[in-house]
Amino acid sequence: MKIWFIASINKNSAGGVNRSINSLAEGVKRAGHKVKIIYAGSPREENYLFFALKTGLIFLVNFFDRPDRIIARSTDGVFCALISKLFKLKTKVVLYNHGWEEKVFQIERRLPLSAVTNRTTWKSRIIRFPLLRLSLSLCSSCICGTLEEARWISRKHPFARKKLRVVPNGINLPEAPFWASQEEIPPSFLIVGSFTWKKNIEYGISLFTHILSYLPDARLFLVGTGSVPDSKQNLLSSLGDSLFIVEKESPDKISRWYETCPYLISTSRYEGGRSFSILEAQSYGLVVFATDIPSSRETISESHSGVLIGGVDLKQDAKKVLDLCNSPEEFKALSVRAFRNASRHKIDRQVNRLIRALVQYPQAHLS
Secondary structure (H helix, E strand, C coil): CEEEEEECCCCCCCCHHHHHHHHHHHHHHHCCCEEEEEECCCHHHHCHHHHHHHHHHHHHHCHHHCCCEEEEECCCCHHHHHHHHHCCCCCEEEEEECCCHHHHHHHHHCCCHHHCCCCCCHHHHHHHHHHHHHHHHHCCEEEEECHHHHHHHHHHCHHHHHHEEECCCCECCCCCCHHHHCCCCCCEEEEECCCCCCCCHHHHHHHHHHHHCCCCCCEEEEECCCCCCHHHHHHHHCCHHHEEEECCCCHHHCHHHHCCCCEEEECCCCCCECCHHHHHHHHCCCEEEEECCHHHHHHHHCCCCCEEECCCCHHHHHHHHHHHHCCHHHHHHHHHHHHHHHHCCEHHHHHHHHHHHHHCCCCCCCC
8 A cells, every 4th residue: 555644743853743653654664565754844834724735735736646545643634535535536544643632622621721831722722623523524544542532532523433443652672671680779760751731740850859858869860851941940950969851862762761760750641642651661661650641541550560640649649659669579570560561562563453444444442
């Protein structure tokens, strides 16, 4: 098959969407399919409406050399799907959803105004949301990153239930879990992510500050924060030499931090897919402390491969962390289970799921 991946993001983005699309595209290519990725070529093209119009035009220009499948993020392929429908073409457009905007808005409304940066605008609600629903209506199938997200969409838009497929994020797996074989387990904690309301790393930093009062030798490594806002300096300054910040890190080099820190703290309020940082950390045998949100429950709860925290009560959450730090036997057991869970998320397995979704259209199983 000839397959296009299209996404209104910069091709050099280190975010999860780009990582997921790139790894899937490479896997599909290895499986023998012809692959093309269309990115936003400029900041202007990252505007969802402009980019959707542009990709529709590209599709028309390539009318006689069109792809068999288009995998498009969010609303990026809506005009491609409309053109394919109008001309009754065989090209199928697959909606790639690792973060449903309507669901994100629902979560935003439950949070204080001060907690949400980049709040969904009224323009998005009157333009993007209808385009998103149109995309869902026109697409042949919709790829979701979590079971919970697929179930939410099926309740919100029952007409789309048969279109929904779940393809979680996939990772490259090391041969063995690094930390399961280490004799010394240093009190080093890793947080991966930027200062956004979704990642909520401020809570993770506050949690570490609480832990530090009991473990004075503990260290915190913040990786991929981007430029640290001035408003966060007071939060960080009290940690002194216990804090190490890496503002930018490429995905292919992040493994060194998984071999530096035996513990990952993930305090996200929302993840559209199963978190790359959690899965990758588990593949190295890290013990993960993650807030009790749907994507983390899917990654951790069923496999008992990490520790869920409430994300509200610092004292209670710190106790869970400290109890684990004081139990080497439990650490080893969790480390092995974490690796076993990560093994279920190998990229080749997710690529095979995607390819099946591209060629088959049975009813989705969301129970």
